[in-house]
Amino acid sequence: xxxxKTGTRSVTVFARIxxxxxxxxxxxxxxxxxxxxxxxxxxxxxxxxxxxxxxxRQTRPAGMSRKARLLDLLAHGGRPPRPDDxxxxxxxxxxxxxxxxxxxxxxLQSLGPAADAIWGDCTGYPGHHRQxxxxxxxxxxxxxxxxxxxxxxxxxxxxxxxxxxxxxKVAAFAATAPDDADGTLRSRFRIAVDLxxxxxxxxxxxxxxxxxxxxxxxxxxxxxxxxxxxLFLQVTSGAPARRWLRTVAPEVTSAAEVGDRxxxxxxxxxxxxGLTRLEVPAAQLAAFPVEFREGMxxxxxxxxxxxxxxxxxxPFDAPGGVDIVLLLSATGDAELEPWLDRLRTDAAxxxxxxVVGEQRGARMPAPEGEGRLFIEHFGFADGISQxxxxxxxxxxxxxxxxxxEFVLGLPDxxxxxxxxxxxxxxxxxxxxxxxxxLEQDVPAFREMTAAAAGRFEGGADDVAAGLxxxxxxxxxxxxxxxxxxxxxxxxRGSLPGGRKLSRRHLMLRRGIPYGPYLPPGAxxxxxxxxxxxxxxxxxxxxxxxxxxxxxxxxxxxxxRGREEDVFATAGGPGARILLEGSPPAYVPVPRxxxxxxxxxxxxxxxxxxxxxxxxxx
Amino acid sequence: MIETTDPPGEESRDGTYLSxxxxxxxxxTVLTPMPRRWVPLxxxxxxxxxxxGAPADLKRMSFIHFAHWSVLPRLPGQQRRSRYAYLLFxxxxxxAWGKYIDAFSLEIPARMALIWGWSFGxxxxxxxxxxxxxxxxxxxxxxHYYSAYPGSGVTEIAAxxxxxxxxxxxxxGADPAEFGAAWQRFLxxxxxxxxxxxxxx
Numbered sequence: 001x002x003x004x005k006t007g008t009r010s011v012t013v014f015a016r017i018x019x020x021x022x023x024x025x026x027x028x029x030x031x032x033x034x035x036x037x038x039x040x041x042x043x044x045x046x047x048x049x050x051x052x053x054x055x056x057r058q059t060r061p062a063g064m065s066r067k068a069r070l071l072d073l074l075a076h077g078g079r080p081p082r083p084d085d086x087x088x089x090x091x092x093x094x095x096x097x098x099x100x101x102x103x104x105x106x107x108l109q110s111l112g113p114a115a116d117a118i119w120g121d122c123t124g125y126p127g128h129h130r131q132x133x134x135x136x137x138x139x140x141x142x143x144x145x146x147x148x149x150x151x152x153x154x155x156x157x158x159x160x161x162x163x164x165x166x167x168x169k170v171a172a173f174a175a176t177a178p179d180d181a182d183g184t185l186r187s188r189f190r191i192a193v194d195l196x197x198x199x200x201x202x203x204x205x206x207x208x209x210x211x212x213x214x215x216x217x218x219x220x221x222x223x224x225x226x227x228x229x230x231l232f233l234q235v236t237s238g239a240p241a242r243r244w245l246r247t248v249a250p251e252v253t254s255a256a257e258v259g260d261r262x263x264x265x266x267x268x269x270x271x272x273x274g275l276t277r278l279e280v281p282a283a284q285l286a287a288f289p290v291e292f293r294e295g296m297x298x299x300x301x302x303x304x305x306x307x308x309x310x311x312x313x314x315p316f317d318a319p320g321g322v323d324i325v326l327l328l329s330a331t332g333d334a335e336l337e338p339w340l341d342r343l344r345t346d347a348a349x350x351x352x353x354x355v356v357g358e359q360r361g362a363r364m365p366a367p368e369g370e371g372r373l374f375i376e377h378f379g380f381a382d383g384i385s386q387x388x389x390x391x392x393x394x395x396x397x398x399x400x401x402x403x404x405e406f407v408l409g410l411p412d413x414x415x416x417x418x419x420x421x422x423x424x425x426x427x428x429x430x431x432x433x434x435x436x437x438l439e440q441d442v443p444a445f446r447e448m449t450a451a452a453a454g455r456f457e458g459g460a461d462d463v464a465a466g467l468x469x470x471x472x473x474x475x476x477x478x479x480x481x482x483x484x485x486x487x488x489x490x491x492r493g494s495l496p497g498g499r500k501l502s503r504r505h506l507m508l509r510r511g512i513p514y515g516p517y518l519p520p521g522a523x524x525x526x527x528x529x530x531x532x533x534x535x536x537x538x539x540x541x542x543x544x545x546x547x548x549x550x551x552x553x554x555x556x557x558x559x560r561g562r563e564e565d566v567f568a569t570a571g572g573p574g575a576r577i578l579l580e581g582s583p584p585a586y587v588p589v590p591r592x593x594x595x596x597x598x599x600x601x602x603x604x605x606x607x608x609x610x611x612x613x614x615x616x617x
Numbered sequence: 618m619i620e621t622t623d624p625p626g627e628e629s630r631d632g633t634y635l636s637x638x639x640x641x642x643x644x645x646t647v648l649t650p651m652p653r654r655w656v657p658l659x660x661x662x663x664x665x666x667x668x669x670g671a672p673a674d675l676k677r678m679s680f681i682h683f684a685h686w687s688v689l690p691r692l693p694g695q696q697r698r699s700r701y702a703y704l705l706f707x708x709x710x711x712x713a714w715g716k717y718i719d720a721f722s723l724e725i726p727a728r729m730a731l732i733w734g735w736s737f738g739x740x741x742x743x744x745x746x747x748x749x750x751x752x753x754x755x756x757x758x759x760x761h762y763y764s765a766y767p768g769s770g771v772t773e774i775a776a777x778x779x780x781x782x783x784x785x786x787x788x789x790g791a792d793p794a795e796f797g798a799a800w801q802r803f804l805x806x807x808x809x810x811x812x813x814x815x816x817x818x
Contacts, residue, residue: 010685012705014693029760036763046682046709048644049761055650055703056755061740061747068741071734075655081737084650084700090692094646094707096683123694141693143705147663149671151681153775157765163777164769170780171813174804186796 007154008045010145011101012094013138017051021121022089026051028117035208037114041107043098043157049118052090091122093138098156105138106131112415169193187473191373209392209403209410211256213429213606217267217327218406218536219392220258221510223374225265225329225363228512229340230435230532232315232357233324233347235277240352242278246614247346248326254607264330264339268610269433269602271295274323275426278613284423288603291540292432295319296599303548304569304596315356316437316598322356325435325602327534329512359437361512361532366473373474376513377440377529378464378567378593379520381474385490387506399503405538406431406508413504418538426613429606434507434544436533436599437514438568443524444591452579452587463587466579467566481580483560485567488551495557505547507535530594540601566593645708646757649736650701653690659704660688662731674724682771684708686732704736711770718752719745776810783807 017025029049038047060080064072072078097104108115115128119137126133155163173192177185211219235241253265270278272293276285291299297319301308315321326343330336347353366373366381376382387399389406404412408419408427419427449460449467456462465471469484480487480494490506493499515529537543548568550556555563566577566589575589605613651659663686666672675681687705691698721729726742733739738755740747766774787803788796804811 008683010683012685012687012707016694026760032761036761038763039765044763045765046644047761047763048646048707048759050646050757051760052648052757055648056757058650058736058738061738061751063747065741065743067730067743068739071730071739071741075735075739076652076737081650082700086692087695087697087699092646094685096685096709143687143689143693145685145687146660147667147686149675149681149684151671151676151771152683153771153778155774155778159781160769160774160777161766163781164766164774166784167773167777167780167810168813170784170807171811174808174811175813185800186793189796189800 007156008096008098008150008152009101009104010094010148011097011104012092012143012145013141014052014090014092014143015119015122015125015137015141017089017091018121018123019088022051022053025091025118025121032114037111037118038095041104041110043104043107045096045098045152045157045160047093047095047097050092050094052086052092055085091119098158101142102135102139105135108138109134166193190473190475209255209389209407210429210606212254213608214255214407215267215431215604215607216253216255216258216265217433217510217534217604218431218508219255219389221386221508222258222265222329223363224261225331227331227333227336227363228327228329228361228532229336230359230361231326231328231340231344231347231355232322232359233326234315234321234354234356235274235323235352236354237352238277238279240350242352242614244347244350244353244614245278245610248343249607249610249614251343252607252610264328264335266339266343267327267433267604269325269327269435269604270613271320271323271325271600271602273320275603277323280426280613284426287422289539289541291545292601292603296434296436296601297321299545300596300599303545303553305553305564307595311439311595312598313437314598316600321598322600324353325433325600359514359532361514364513364517374513375472376531377442377515377517378445378468379472380464380468380470381472382511384470384474385486386508387503399499399506401503401506405506405543406536408538410538412538426605426609427603428609430609431536431538431604432540433602433604434533434535434537434540434599435602437530437597438533439528439530439595439597441591441593441595442518442529444589445593446520447590448587448593451590452585455581455583455585463579463585466581467577467587483555483558483563483565483578485565488558488565489547489568491551491558505543505551507537507543507547510534510536530597533599536604568594643710644759644762645706645710645752646759647704647706647752647755648757649704649706649733649738649755651704651735651737653702655735656688656690656702659732659735663688666728672725680711680771682709682711701737704733706732709764718749722748776812780807780810 029051036047038044058081060072061068095104109128109131111118112128115134119125124137126137128134170193173189177188177192179185209219248268251266252268253262272285272288272295285293296303297309297312297316300312309317326347328336328340328343330339344355344358348355363374364376366375373381385398387401387405389403390400402411402413404410404416404418408422408430409424410418412418419430445464446460449463452463453460456466458465461472465477466481467485469480469486470476476486477484487494491502493502495502511531511533513529513531515527518525518529535544551558552565552568555561560578563577564575566575576586577589579585579587685707688702689705690702692703722742722745729742729748733742738751740751742748769777783803783806787799787806
């Protein structure tokens with residue numbers, strides 16, 4: 001096929017449709033009206049599918065100009081066309097793509113079952129499973145373009161899409177932030193433009209999510225909710241607890257509501273112990289994955305090597321200590337407090353529940369973030385790079401993942417169905433919530449960075465940035481230090497296997513800090529503070545535990561031996577972190593910076609499942 | 618007269634299949650029969666155009682993303698030869714092509730005649746109206762259409778690529794201390810491409 005100057009190619013494939021199937025093929029193509037399967041195929045500028053049953057009927061035009069009559073005489077001897085038609089119906093694919101047609105046909109294989117739906121009624125179509133025959137099917141039926149005109153400037157789909165996004169962001173920034181009078185232009189620019197450009201999202205097949213049945217937390221982080229309260233409950237009697245569940249279920253925020261930016265939200269998680277005490281049948285309970293069945297208490301010895309649950313606090317200090325967690329969040333205390341009071345009273349008085357704990361959280365806005373960035377206690381911007389559910393949360397940075405990574409019952413990153421073996425009534429549209437209370441020792445962190453500061457031009461800030469892999473405002477270091485926290489939490493393409501493997505281990509982080517901020521320079525006030533780490537996943541083992549144990553609690557994958565990530569595990573005292581440089585620096589860790597104080601795996605059931613759990617029988 | 622049992626009706630060209638993609642990408646797909654004896658001539662003409670590269674006058678008409686022509690003496694897998702050869706044209710336009718096809722007629726009538734003049738039913742490139750009706754009547758109904766950047770026309774893509782280039786040159790490696798000055802230089806150069814008409818803001 002013709003090579004075009006821009007590096008794009010024209011691809012046209014005529015596949016014969018089996019007799020009598022044309023209308024069915026057309027119906028299936030029309031069903032893709034809302035969401036094109038080609039959006040998931042890389043390097044496609046334009047594509048179209050046409051069911052061609054007949055040639056268009058031609059007639060000799062009347063009232064031609066003199067020149068046109070002359071041409072007609074020359075071309076056709078002045079004779080009208082005689083009957084002709086296509087020998088059989090065809091499905092015509094024509095597309096303008098990046099690179100060689102054969103490469104495009106290989107990429108087309110990623111359509112998977114959609115390819116079978118499109119070409120399944122074409123004669124000789126081999127199915128999408130075997131690459132060689134799949135590619136040959138298209139290559140054998142291709143026709144070349146004799147002439148191609150490209151009015152579009154040179155660029156691949158990825159380059160053009162990225163440039164369009166960048167232009168729109170830069171232009172919006174230019175329109176709203178014209179001067180540098182206060183010297184903050186650069187950091188404002190970085191927040192508005194650069195952060196979003198760090199990783200261009202790959203278009204993935206968008207998911208049809210049943211938003212009204214999914215808890216809102218799955219799709220939104222509620223960045224405008226400044227305060228949170230978590231109520232920990234234990235089930236003392238199954239029947240009244242289920243009755244209570246029925247009354248509270250309608251108050252749980254669904255993903256269909258989050259677009260309206262509600263001023264408050266309620267989410268509800270149930271642990272395996274909770275499902276047991278709510279008298280879910282044993283056969284259903286046994287179907288859950290081992291991480292969820294054992295509960296986080298039983299797993300902590302591995303998650304926090306060498307420390308286990310020794311530092312854990314109530315109500316997490318025993319296995320199965322929390323059955324149900326109510327996660328309330330709101331824009332402010334005025335919204336939160338009355339609601340919390342009522343929910344607490346309702347739970348306590350229902351006759352089947354005991355309130356065993358309560359945890360507050362509050363966001364800390366970054367000084368330079370204009371309310372759009374939040375910091376954690378060590379002073380770093382938080383929640384910057386999040387994965388996204390394909391087709392949702394348009395335009396943000398971060399890896400785009402299929403919905404099953406976060407919602408049970410849907411296709412996941414491996415092409416499997418998340419939670420395939422779970423009881424569907426209970427798991428459908430549910431997610432797992434990883435809940436970890438991580439105390440942060442801010443004075444220890446500041447001591448540590450100050451002690452190593454002498455070796456660095458930028459002092460303690462440089463040490464901190466080297467350990468985290470980002471500056472305080474979120475700007476990533478380039479190149480990112482090998483053992484830095486952000487790299488270890490998400491190595492992207494830096495490990496063998498690249499992003500293809502690392503994207504199997506991403507989480508939607510929904511955490512919020514707790515405890516008061518300790519301003520820089522202030523003395524140790526002895527007050528407990530830290531992060532309530534909340535992560536939404538479809539597989540607690542593959543997504544949370546893998547990252548915690550393989551990447552954070554052990555340095556092997558990063559060529560750092562036993563070196564732990566001090567922001568997520570024990571680390572210290574006596575530990576040293578290597579900061580590569582010339583000369584290299586060793587940063588001693590005076591005492592553990594982060595200590596887990598408790599946690600649990602919860603199921604965030606779909607709303608229908610929640611109502612089902614509340615049924616009396 | 619071409620023998621057809623179920624000709625595509627006019628009602629099928631109401632454009633409803635584009636409803637979800639209402640944007641700046643519009644497909645045009647035209648398949649017209651032509652006598653086989655003209656295949657070599659038309660191929661030769663298209664090959665010469667191919668050698669000449671993208672014509673500047675078409676480039677100036679900044680509403681075509683891509684246009685492809687193929688001469689098909691026989692469709693793939695066809696057992697019995699059909700009476701005529703077919704000329705297949707497919708193109709991706711910004712917006713409604715109907716408004717633009719006139720420009721082809723008026724700007725490059727000779728080339729239009731050299732390309733479609735061999736096809737049956739061609740009414741001549743000028744005046745524009747019959748030619749537009751001819752193309753419209755032969756525009757095949759698209760059952761599925763995809764554009765990777767449905768909201769953006771050719772000129773916006775060009776602007777975005779210029780912004781990208783200027784952005785990297787001025788701001789890519791800018792010293793943080795010099796950012797304000799670099800931003801000014803970037804603005805001075807790229808401002809013409811930094812329109813920001815945001816309906817939602």
